[in-house]
Amino acid sequence: MLAAERRDHLLGLLAREGKVVAKDVAADLGISEDSVRRDLRDLAAEGLCHRVYGGALPVSPAVADYSARMAVTPEGKQKVAAAAAALVQPDSALILDGGTTALAVAHGLPRRLACTVITHSPTIVAALLDHPRIELLMLGGRIFKHSAVACGAAAVEAAQNVSADLCLLGVTGVHPEAGLTTGDAEEAAMKRALAARAADTYVLASSEKIGAASRFRVLPWEEISGLITDADPHHTIVERLTTRGIEVLTAS
Amino acid sequence: MLAAERRDHLLGLLAREGKVVAKDVAADLGISEDSVRRDLRDLAAEGLCHRVYGGALPVSPAVADYSARMAVTPEGKQKVAAAAAALVQPDSALILDGGTTALAVAHGLPRRLACTVITHSPTIVAALLDHPRIELLMLGGRIFKHSAVACGAAAVEAAQNVSADLCLLGVTGVHPEAGLTTGDAEEAAMKRALAARAADTYVLASSEKIGAASRFRVLPWEEISGLITDADPHHTIVERLTTRGIEVLTAS
DNA sequence: AGGATACATGCAGAAACGTGCAACAACGGG
DNA sequence: CCCGTTGTTGCACGTTTCTGCATGTATCCT
Secondary structure, X not given: OXXXXXXXXXXXXXXXXXXXXXXXXXXXXXXXXXXXXXXXXXXXXXXXEEEEOOEEEEXXXXXXXXXXXXXXXXXXXXXXXXXXXXXXXXXXXXXXXXXXXXXXXXXXXXXXXXEEEEEOOHHHHHHHOOOOOEEEEEOOEEEEOOOOEEEHHHHHHHHHOOXXXXXXXXXXXXXXXXXXXXXXXXXXXXXXXXXXXXXXXXXXXXXXXXXXXXXXXXXXXXXXXXXXXXXXXXXXXXXXXXXXXXXXXXXX | OOHHHHHHHHHHHHHHHOOEXXXXXXXXXXXXXXXXXXXXXXXXXXXXXXXXXXXXXXXXXXXXXXXXXXXXOOHHHHHHHHHHHOOOOOOXXXXXXXXXXXXXXXXXXXXXXXXXXXXXXXXXXXXXOOOOOEEEEEOOEEEEOOOOEEEHHXXXXXXHXXXXXXXXXXXXXXEOOOEEEEXXXXXXXXXXXXXXXXXXXXXXXXXXHEOOOXXXXXXXXXXXXXXXXXOOOOOHHHHHHHHOOOOEEXXX
């Protein structure tokens, strides 16, 4: 058994079962517990697992508490939100857009995840108020009532003063040529400002958004890190996006 | 069962069922009550739960009692809020503080009233979202979870850029000598910043606040225009305030 | 007030841990 | 082909951490 094989095995176990017990794995694979512990230590150092006494847990526990999640949101958005929540690393900073899908992401964040959430949506703030370990930062400004988020010059300016590891953006249209679009110019500008402040930007797009285009462009494809959708990976448009080099994360 | 798993299990139980009974969990998981108690003690130390005799409750005492407070607005606050709402002139700009009394004011604003509301409370924003004629401006910043408002340097700075005709301020203590007080220093500073940006500042104080004093002073008496309360105008303390030249508006 | 239950504390055995060491295999240069 | 280097693996040792039990104390309920 190669060392790399062992590591894969451990990661697989972690993903499938949500935990790894050093002793059990050692017995299963017929190797010493020391090796398992060494592997886990290395994986933890790379941020690929979370070391605990007796074994290890997945870094982002989102997968494990999938069950403890409420579903009032349409199934598609729920799936997309769960996949997006899994991208959030512990102790990282997340910029979260407004909208129902983003709200579902907020609800999907595991209660034991400690991180910072930056948002321009009072609704998102309200949803995360009772989360024990999330630090909240609200970007203020004129409230655009239709979508219940802060927009305009002040909000964009406030956004200039923050930085984050990840930005999760909702849009209303995802189209191969038109790019990512939304129905309001101010909102589009705000989304651009948010995306610019994060190292990585992923777009949340449940399947009904795929192929649609709204009036105002948010961002060109080059500026985002990837797309999170529940649409079939073999859907014509999704395939066109993939061939154009867009990273598409399929939520299922 | 890993120790970390147990702790997660406890947090999940706490979130799902709203309580944990040490004895039951010990029986369910087949471990000693001591271990459960130890885990609960640790979680409580991290601020993730609230330890009580026999088990534990979700930590959100702040949030929980916030929503509890919100659910039933006592009659006194209701009266104060109604009197305060009556002060708001059409087409004026209003700075509205956070807190339950201020929220009652928001709900009490007539639907045909057109004005601008400036607030640092996401909850107030959410409450006014469906108001047809109110222009909303949210002051952003770090969210202070206990009272669900934006506080800190960024919020104070944002406040510097607005001006209003009227500011309605909630406090937790109204005392002849101590002045207007609240329980948190950041919050006190924020309230000061808000009051400074309005031509007139009125303090909302339902009767139970009269005569009380909290740790941090918000403003001295000279800096406010008046007090809105449902307390009896012949109440000793209220009379003392009146003789000191404070304008007291009695809500009834 | 008194019994019952929950609690904190100390303790001991067990389990898991980190570290140093030696054996061994893979690799590359001479 | 030989030998030194490097990296991996298992083992031994001492240390730390966890867990259940026993004890005495605090708290609750009647």
